[in-house]
Amino acid sequence: MVEWTDFERTTIQSIFSKMNYDDVGPAALSRCLVVYPWTQSYFGNFGNLYNAAAIQGNPMVAAHGLDRAVKNMDDIKATYAELS
Template sequence: MVDWTDAERSAIVGLWGKISVDEIGPQALARLLIVSPWTQRHFSTFGNLSTPAAIMGNPAVAKHGKTVMHGLDRAVQNLDDIKNTYTALSVMHSEKLHVDPDNFRLLADCITVCVAAKLGPSSELHSHPYRITDSNYGVSRSSGIRLSLPQEYDGKAATARGS
């Protein structure tokens, strides 16, 4: 069980209230399938995933992206019982579908980028003490986009900013 502080609960619920799950879900799943193409093996029934344009226009990708985000909405609605909320879903993804747990981190990264692109810079999230950053991957996942290539990619940190 996670013990959330009042500030954490407020930040989670406040941010979630700004997100359109039906918009972000399809974008995030499409991004995952494009930037991490090995994840496509779990979606063989989705039809044409051969190009970024095909993925972005694929109705099955959009539908499942919405399903994923509505699943995350269940977590926000059940912050005190996330573990039990996701038990059956966890078993299905690990034991039946054999999804690598790292794929969920990759999807979370894609969701974060899509949310950041939609919401833009936010002083509230930039100053939040629990802002997520991951220097190992050269990505700062706060509300404003700041993507960097890992140093080993080209020998120096290259930063690209977008909105």
């Protein structure tokens, strides 16, 4: 488990507060799944991830929730436990 300093926590939250999660979250996960296809095995319940177009149009990818990690920095593992 990571122990964040106040400076680190403030810096991370400041950077992420400027992001539009509806655009950045799905785009980041889509790129990860396309560029590193072996990561798709972690998202087996997401359905069709057979090509870039399917990944980018997948509603499960879009709803993944990048912002949950920033909101739960002290327990990211539990926050995303349902993905395991």
